[in-house]
Amino acid sequence: MPTGRAPEPTVLRLSIYLRCLRQVHAEGLDTISSAGIQERTGITAGQVRKDLSYFGEFGKPGLGYAVEPLLTRLSHIMQLDRPRKVVIVGAGNLGAALAGYQGLRSSIFSLVAAFDNNLSKIGRPLWDVEIKDVRELPRITQEQGVEIGIITTPAEAAQGVAELMAQGGIRSILNFSPTRIVSPQGTTIRNVDLMKELEVICFYLPKP
């Protein structure tokens, strides 16, 4: 097991391995080799082995990896082995769509509230939660022990929301707004930028 901590690209792939393992497990297989993972994920076998080796020795030579134990270990490493509460700020189209997402009603994630600053939305139901005033965010997230925040507001509001979240004890933020947020002290931010993806895809369109 290497000494330093895993590089970011490895962490991104961990989530892919996890999905693969869940599927393999559902299919009833007990064991899978790095070559088998390559076949299902497209990630080369060598890469798989190197990635996993950052966290320990999980495989048996000649046999491969035992699916269930590896699933358990990886879930633990990814900190997906206990429930996490999530809030969404910005009850527009995207916010509403994400709020309805089944992945936020799983054994791991649960959506506890949605927030907006638009008075005509506040108080209304959104799927199975109620839209609350964003000014209540710090109090509510603190009280409920919310750890993850999702931002789906317009760009102008994003920085302020991130700060409210930090104030409310949220440590990890997923930002869908098309702007850079300067991380409040102690928080991690990941950006998902739909417009960027759309533009980048154009770059790769065949040149005339």
Add this chain to the structure above:
Amino acid sequence: MPTGRAPEPTVLRLSIYLRCLRQVHAEGLDTISSAGIQERTGITAGQVRKDLSYFGEFGKPGLGYAVEPLLTRLSHIMQLDRPRKVVIVGAGNLGAALAGYQGLRSSIFSLVAAFDNNLSKIGRPLWDVEIKDVRELPRITQEQGVEIGIITTPAEAAQGVAELMAQGGIRSILNFSPTRIVSPQGTTIRNVDLMKELEVICFYLPKP
């Protein structure tokens, strides 16, 4: 100007520069330095200069970059200088949210249709387009010259949809379904994996 083509990380940043430049332009500035871009985007000035240098010499020493010309040049490089037609397949929550996205009704992108395979959805309106039978996709995209496809179906359907898209002449695909798609010959795929983002964010939660 370096000979080879730009590395992928550079292309991703190009889109960020573009957004920054649009904003700076809207503010009425004529000129911006790499340091100025760093201030607004967080990308280091040296990185900015190197990225841009892959495509030409756009700046003037002592002055910086002329905003409008650079905007034009970058738009051209990203192939964002002419309209692109887009279709969405999968009229669920996420598909519907994306279909309503203003960015798909801009001077560059226009949404021409949404598709689904669910009979109860086919024929219904979705914002300003109609939901059509996915089996009509190849014909319609071919006729209309659609270049970009967005997949928001469940995982099981994604591969088949990608193939229909390829058949309909689509060359670039944005895949939101939580699965790996094997690119049909001649198409580029970019994946946006929401569940993955959510899981990865957990990894970065402070360890207890």
Add this chain to the structure above:
DNA sequence: GTGAGCTTGTGCTTTCTTTCACAATCTCCA
């Protein structure tokens, strides 16, 4: 018990990115 056959973990090599630093170039004001 033993050997054939897989498959892992990992050091080494190669490739890809980022950072650094500075000569060259341009502007602008006196």
Add this chain to the structure above:
DNA sequence: TGGAGATTGTGAAAGAAAGCACAAGCTCAC
């Protein structure tokens, strides 16, 4: 016109990630 000040473009160095190849280890059939 000339010189101070700013800022670029880029080669060279450092750093990060991916690919490779193989010794070591495990299994299983006979």
